[in-house]
Amino acid sequence: xxxxxxxxxxxxxxxxxxxxxxxxxxxxxxxxxxxxxxxxxxxxxxxxxxxxxxxxxxxxxxxxxxxxxxxxxxxxxxxxxxxxxxxxxxxxxxxxxxxxxxxxxxxxxxxxxxxxxxxxxxxxxxxxxxxxxxxxxxxxxxxxxxxxxxxxxxxxxxxxxxxxxxxxxxxxxxxxxxxxxxxxxxxxxxxxxxxxxxxxxxxxxxxxxxxxxxxxxxxxxxxxxxxxxxxxxxx
Amino acid sequence: xxxxxxxxxxxxxxxxxxxxxxxxxxxxxxxxxxxxxxxxxxxxxxxxxxxxxxxxxxxxxxxxxxxxxxxxxxxxxxxxxxxxxxxxxxxxxxxxxxxxxxxxxxxxxxxxxxxxxxxxxxxxxxxxxxxxxxxxxxxxxxxxxxxxxxxxxxxxxx
Numbered sequence: 001x002x003x004x005x006x007x008x009x010x011x012x013x014x015x016x017x018x019x020x021x022x023x024x025x026x027x028x029x030x031x032x033x034x035x036x037x038x039x040x041x042x043x044x045x046x047x048x049x050x051x052x053x054x055x056x057x058x059x060x061x062x063x064x065x066x067x068x069x070x071x072x073x074x075x076x077x078x079x080x081x082x083x084x085x086x087x088x089x090x091x092x093x094x095x096x097x098x099x100x101x102x103x104x105x106x107x108x109x110x111x112x113x114x115x116x117x118x119x120x121x122x123x124x125x126x127x128x129x130x131x132x133x134x135x136x137x138x139x140x141x142x143x144x145x146x147x148x149x150x151x152x153x154x155x156x157x158x159x160x161x162x163x164x165x166x167x168x169x170x171x172x173x174x175x176x177x178x179x180x181x182x183x184x185x186x187x188x189x190x191x192x193x194x195x196x197x198x199x200x201x202x203x204x205x206x207x208x209x210x211x212x213x214x215x216x217x218x219x220x221x222x223x224x225x226x227x228x229x230x231x232x233x234x235x
Numbered sequence: 236x237x238x239x240x241x242x243x244x245x246x247x248x249x250x251x252x253x254x255x256x257x258x259x260x261x262x263x264x265x266x267x268x269x270x271x272x273x274x275x276x277x278x279x280x281x282x283x284x285x286x287x288x289x290x291x292x293x294x295x296x297x298x299x300x301x302x303x304x305x306x307x308x309x310x311x312x313x314x315x316x317x318x319x320x321x322x323x324x325x326x327x328x329x330x331x332x333x334x335x336x337x338x339x340x341x342x343x344x345x346x347x348x349x350x351x352x353x354x355x356x357x358x359x360x361x362x363x364x365x366x367x368x369x370x371x372x373x374x375x376x377x378x379x380x381x382x383x384x385x386x387x388x389x390x391x392x393x
Binding site: 102135149152158 | 283286287294297298301302315316317318320323324326327328329330331333335337338340341378
């Protein structure tokens with residue numbers, strides 16, 4: 001049984017990605033700082049998935065080491081999904097908020113990937129979760145920078161690790177996570193009205209795309225960024 | 236205008252009097268002080284700490300410049316936009332491109348612009364200076380990526 005490491009998998013998009021990869025038969029190493037990770041792991045175990053939950057801070061060396069230790073030596077899939085937001089216009093953005101977002105969204109993804117490279121199985125696949133915000137989004141200088149960085153990291157690792165390993169990125173737009181559903185209704189309605197497909201995405205739809213990129217069904221795709229945003233990139 | 240290769244080492248020269256130019260020291264004659272920020276990030280980088288340091292520096296300079304309502308040009312290497320010189324440099328180049336697009340939205344009402352210029356190994360520094368001068372002195376274009384060279388043709392969109 002091969003292993004899939006999924007960061008930021010306590011809830012939302014990460015939990016759906018984990019569930020989808022579990023359904024494909026991977027042993028899962030779930031990683032998150034949130035205590036809710038234990039509940040997500042239990043749910044998957046009840047569904048018959050082999051799961052290890054690692055509660056870790058990936059901005060720290062100890063957190064990276066803990067994941068590497070639990071991942072073993074047959075890692076077929078890495079999904080770098082862990083991310084946070086600290087939104088503000090740049091002129092009002094604190095250094096702490098800037099560094100927190102860069103450290104979690106980009107630094108942790110880069111350092112974890114590097115640490116897991118020796119453990120990758122032949123024909124492994126790495127899927128990095130970027131964001132539609134890499135195209136630019138008001139009030140998200142730090143977040144856009146981090147997700148843009150993910151795009152560059154994806155391309156560089158795709159070249160560096162080819163031909164054995166494929167590396168791609170997924171850039172979600174507005175997805176119906178707890179965070180999105182917490183947006184005031186009037187604003188959310190306006191945001192949805194700008195989406196050609198007329199709705200938010202479902203976290204399971206992101207999970208489906210990640211599962212495709214993680215599998216051999218996408219065996220000739222590497223170094224790409226796929227926006228999953230209902231066509232919002234054109235409006 | 237001098238025409239020479241791009242330095243591969245660290246490029247920063249802190250100029251606290253203005254903080255308006257972050258260019259290789261030897262280019263200072265081509266990039267005179269003035270309003271606006273030119274931030275050059277074309278060096279190969281070895282690891283995450285240097286990436287974090289470069290992006291933090293860009294954040295600080297950009298925040299100060301945006302606060303003054305002035306325009307910004309980030310200069311990156313085309314090979315880094317494509318990920319061809321390693322992940323650290325790629326993360327900086329594409330990170331600046333994305334951050335620049337976001338900041339272009341934020342400063343638009345002030346009449347300022349934010350753009351990215353992508354250079355190649357043999358791009359004459361004078362060409363870079365001229366483009367930066369044009370981009371710093373007008374609100375349009377903004378949020379754009381301008382390639383000085385032809386290495387991007389037929390490659391991935393950034």
